[in-house]
Amino acid sequence: MSEWQRILREESIATLDQLAEKFGRDVIDVEGLKPAFDNFQMRITPSALEQITAVGDPMWNQYVPTVQELDIQDGIIDSLDEDADSPVPNITHRYPDRVLFLVSPVCASYCRFCTRRRKVGDPEKIPLNQYDSAFAYIREHPEIRDIIMSGGDPMMLSDRRLEYLFENLRAIPHVEIIRIGSRITSHLPERITPEFCEMVKKYHPVYMNTHFNHPRELTPKVVEALGRLADAGIPLGCQTVLLRGVNDDPLVMKELMQKLLMARVRPYYIYMADQVAGGEHFRTTVQKGLEIVKALRGWTSGLAVPHFVIDSPGGGGKVPLLPEYVEEINDDEVVFRNYEGQRFVYKQPHIPVPAAACGEFDSPDIVPIEIGKTPRRKHAARRRKSANE
Numbered sequence: 001m002s003e004w005q006r007i008l009r010e011e012s013i014a015t016l017d018q019l020a021e022k023f024g025r026d027v028i029d030v031e032g033l034k035p036a037f038d039n040f041q042m043r044i045t046p047s048a049l050e051q052i053t054a055v056g057d058p059m060w061n062q063y064v065p066t067v068q069e070l071d072i073q074d075g076i077i078d079s080l081d082e083d084a085d086s087p088v089p090n091i092t093h094r095y096p097d098r099v100l101f102l103v104s105p106v107c108a109s110y111c112r113f114c115t116r117r118r119k120v121g122d123p124e125k126i127p128l129n130q131y132d133s134a135f136a137y138i139r140e141h142p143e144i145r146d147i148i149m150s151g152g153d154p155m156m157l158s159d160r161r162l163e164y165l166f167e168n169l170r171a172i173p174h175v176e177i178i179r180i181g182s183r184i185t186s187h188l189p190e191r192i193t194p195e196f197c198e199m200v201k202k203y204h205p206v207y208m209n210t211h212f213n214h215p216r217e218l219t220p221k222v223v224e225a226l227g228r229l230a231d232a233g234i235p236l237g238c239q240t241v242l243l244r245g246v247n248d249d250p251l252v253m254k255e256l257m258q259k260l261l262m263a264r265v266r267p268y269y270i271y272m273a274d275q276v277a278g279g280e281h282f283r284t285t286v287q288k289g290l291e292i293v294k295a296l297r298g299w300t301s302g303l304a305v306p307h308f309v310i311d312s313p314g315g316g317g318k319v320p321l322l323p324e325y326v327e328e329i330n331d332d333e334v335v336f337r338n339y340e341g342q343r344f345v346y347k348q349p350h351i352p353v354p355a356a357a358c359g360e361f362d363s364p365d366i367v368p369i370e371i372g373k374t375p376r377r378k379h380a381a382r383r384r385k386s387a388n389e
C-alpha cells in the first residue's frame, strides 16, 4: 500500500462518531446530524480536516452532510443531463471535439454539493471494467481531440491504472490533449508523488483542472503538491463553484484567485452551483456571481479573473455570463463603462467591414428555437444519427 493510500484509509474520518470525537460532542448536534449520516456517505481526509477551523465554517459546510440534503425542491438528479449524451458507459459526448471520460467512482473527500452525486461513490454506476468500450468509442470518432478524465476523482486510481489509461489514449492518433479533473491536491496532497510526476511526463500534453473553493484550502502542503505538478510540466487550471456559506463574498473570491496564481494555478471557471438534487442549500443568485466578477475585473490582474458560467440545466453546456459594461452599441460608436464606473466611447471603424466579421454568419451549430421549446444541438443530433447508421 502506498503512503497516500494508508493516509486515506487510516487517517480520514468517515462516521458521525469519529466526527464527534474530533470536534467534541458538546459542540456537535449528533442527534440532528444522524438522519443525514444514515442517508449519505462522508469521508474527510486529514488535509481537508486541517482546513476546518470551526463547526459550520466554510470548510465544514463543504464536507459534513446535513438534513438539508434531504429537502428536494427544484433539484434535479442528473441536473446536466449527462446520461442522455452518453453513447457508451463512462463517456459523455456533448461538445463537438471533446468527451468526458469517467474513470473512477470514488473521491478522497466527498463534497456535499457534487453535481455527480448520483454516481460518485458507487462503483456500479462508474464501472472500472468499461474502459474498453470507451477507448473504442474514442477511436471510432476522429473528431475527438480532447479527453477530460473525471469521475469521481481520477487521482484515486493507482499509478499503474492511470498509466494504462494514458497509454491507451495516447495510442489513438487524433487524441491531442488529456485533461485530469481532480480535487486531490486539496484533499490529499500526498497523492502527488514524485513517481506519478515522473510517469505523467511521458504522456504530455496532460493538463489538470484542479478544484478549489476557498483560500483556506491552499495550505503549505497543498501549495507544495501543486508545485510538484507544475514542475512536471502539467498546466494547472482551477474550477471554483460559487457556494452559499462558503465563498459567496467578493473578498473571499479575490483572495482565492490571487492565492491560486501564487500556487501556479490559473483560475479557469467560476460555476454557478448546479441545480442538483440535495445541493440546493448551496445555491445563491446569479446577481451575486456577477457582483463577484465585477469586484475582480479591473481590481486585480486579469490572470486572476476566471470565466463565470452557468452549466445549462438539461445539458445545453456552459454559458458565460458578464456584468453589463456596454451601455450602447451602434454603427458609429460603443458607449461603455470601465471597472470604476467611468464612461468611455469607442469609435467604430469607418472602413467597411465584411458581414461575417460583424457576426452575421450562419453557424452550422446554431439551431433556431421557439421560446418555450427545448433547444436541440445539431452536432448531438448528427452524432446520434451517425451512431445509428
Ligand code: SF4
Pocket: 106, 107, 109, 110, 111, 113, 114, 115, 116, 117, 120, 151, 152, 153, 183
Ligand atoms: S471531488 Fe469532485 S467528484 Fe468528488 S465529490 Fe467533490 S465535487 Fe464531486
